[in-house]
Amino acid sequence: MSNEALILAPHLDAPDDFYEALLDAHQGLSTEESHAFNARLVLVLANHIGSLAVLREAFEAARA
Numbered sequence: 001m002s003n004e005a006l007i008l009a010p011h012l013d014a015p016d017d018f019y020e021a022l023l024d025a026h027q028g029l030s031t032e033e034s035h036a037f038n039a040r041l042v043l044v045l046a047n048h049i050g051s052l053a054v055l056r057e058a059f060e061a062a063r064a
Contacts, residue, residue: 006057 012018026034046055 004051004054006054006061008061 026037029037049055049058
């Protein structure tokens with residue numbers, strides 16, 4: 001398991017570009033399709049992170 005901690009400080013190279021790309025990814029999707037897309041995206045990114053400890057930190061941060 002990784003010893004990495006969740007990065008909470010701004011860390012994206014181009015946050016505005018990321019936000020635009022995320023909005024573009026949702027274009028043409030119904031609300032249900034958008035929710036399903038978000039769920040799949042979470043799973044893809046969780047797999048990329050790979051550390052349950054880091055993911056649990058993310059859960060706590062998102063709930064705060």
